Amino acid sequence: MRVLGIESSCDETGVALYDSDRGLLAQALYSQIDLHAAYGGVVPELASRDHVRKLLPLIRRTLAESGLNPADLDGVAYTAGPGLVGALMVGAATGRALAWALGVPAIAVHHMEGHLLAPLMEADPPEPPFVALLVSGGHTQLMWVKALGQYQLLGETLDDAAGEAFDKTAKLMGLPYPGGPQLAAAALKGRSGVFRFSRPMVNRPDLDFSFSGLKTQVLLAWQASTRTQQDMADIALAFEQAVVDTLAIKCERALERTGCRRLVVAGGVGANRYLREQLQERTARRGARVYFPRPDLCTDNGAMIAYAGCLRLQAGQSEPPVVTCAPRWDLAGLPPLSPALG
Ligand code: KG4
Numbered sequence: 230m231r232v233l234g235i236e237s238s239c240d241e242t243g244v245a246l247y248d249s250d251r252g253l254l255a256q257a258l259y260s261q262i263d264l265h266a267a268y269g270g271v272v273p274e275l276a277s278r279d280h281v282r283k284l285l286p287l288i289r290r291t292l293a294e295s296g297l298n299p300a301d302l303d304g305v306a307y308t309a310g311p312g313l314v315g316a317l318m319v320g321a322a323t324g325r326a327l328a329w330a331l332g333v334p335a336i337a338v339h340h341m342e343g344h345l346l347a348p349l350m351e352a353d354p355p356e357p358p359f360v361a362l363l364v365s366g367g368h369t370q371l372m373w374v375k376a377l378g379q380y381q382l383l384g385e386t387l388d389d390a391a392g393e394a395f396d397k398t399a400k401l402m403g404l405p406y407p408g409g410p411q412l413a414a415a416a417l418k419g420r421s422g423v424f425r426f427s428r429p430m431v432n433r434p435d436l437d438f439s440f441s442g443l444k445t446q447v448l449l450a451w452q453a454s455t456r457t458q459q460d461m462a463d464i465a466l467a468f469e470q471a472v473v474d475t476l477a478i479k480c481e482r483a484l485e486r487t488g489c490r491r492l493v494v495a496g497g498v499g500a501n502r503y504l505r506e507q508l509q510e511r512t513a514r515r516g517a518r519v520y521f522p523r524p525d526l527c528t529d530n531g532a533m534i535a536y537a538g539c540l541r542l543q544a545g546q547s548e549p550p551v552v553t554c555a556p557r558w559d560l561a562g563l564p565p566l567s568p569a570l571g
């Protein structure tokens with residue numbers, strides 16, 4: 230089955246072609262970073278308009294690169310939520326209309342299911358059941374994945390998402406949008422131990438997170454410092470260590486609670502090098518294993534939507550000929566993809 234995937238939930242237009250026999254055939258991504266940088270964050274109306282401009286050329290390019298014609302498609306998948314409603318509508322309307330015109334089924338994909346399933350596109354993929362840590366700009370969740378499509382929330386952030394905390398912290402030290410990768414780059418020159426920030430909520434037995442207080446700690450440290458490049462690097466490193474340590478402690482706890490030895494990490498913050506190193510080390514120490522997608526499949530992309538859509542179409546699911554999207558959407562409410570194990 231050959232599925233075209235469309236991602237347009239936020240500030241990236243992503244398109245990809247996934248073939249259930251041959252894997253990923255082609256993908257294209259357009260980032261709106263330059264468009265939003267002047268405003269220090271994503272401007273929803275500008276995002277929607279830019280998706281309108283870029284989506285059809287990207288679809289044509291992806292088809293050309295894979296050597297396929299529109300008539301070769303067996304289905305179209307598009308992100309239907311969560312995300313910015315105007316941006317989502319561009320992908321949903323285009324994807325649904327294309328499927329209608331071609332007479333093939335369309336499938337509305339949950340953006341976070343796309344992230345969660347992305348590691349399964351890699352060689353030697355994890356078998357469910359597994360624990361999944363979803364860390365993006367809008368979400369920080371620990372999920373128990375009993376079977377594909379069966380998601381049980383173990384814990385989540387009570388305020389800022391991990392990526393949001395990275396972005397806001399970077400911004401208050403004057404780093405440009407998007408702050409996560411910039412702050413991680415600054416941290417490479419930081420000296421360990423010069424600053425130390427707390428690990429929020431690790432003394433509570435639950436698997437929830439809270440990252441909003443960390444940015445206040447950073448603000449106070451930054452204001453009290455001489456605000457040199459070295460101060461920024463030292464603070465960035467201490468912040469990164471605090472976030473990564475907190476995520477890792479709760480991941481280990483989730484593995485303990487579920488008795489599972491497989492951890493899957495997905496979403497933009499999953500591209501963070503220090504997080505990857507720490508989770509590799511800590512899971513290996515306890516005889517468990519962590520699975521990440523390659524870094525460019527951690528951040529938003531069309532491939533994960535094509536893949537998740539392909540699995541759901543193969544399971545016989547599809548949408549009626551109506552364009553809808555869901556800016557807020559609960560992952561745990563999705564229909565199963567396969568019978569639950571055990
Ligand atoms: O999954 P994603 O691309 O979009 C959403 O679904 O939100 O995640 C974007 C988030 C942003 O907050 C970005 O700053 C963060 O992921 N991010 C990183 C890194 N790369 C992206 N955070 C820390 N270190 C990175 N290397």
Ligand code: ZN
Pocket residue numbers: 340344365366496497528529
């Ligand atoms: Zn995302």
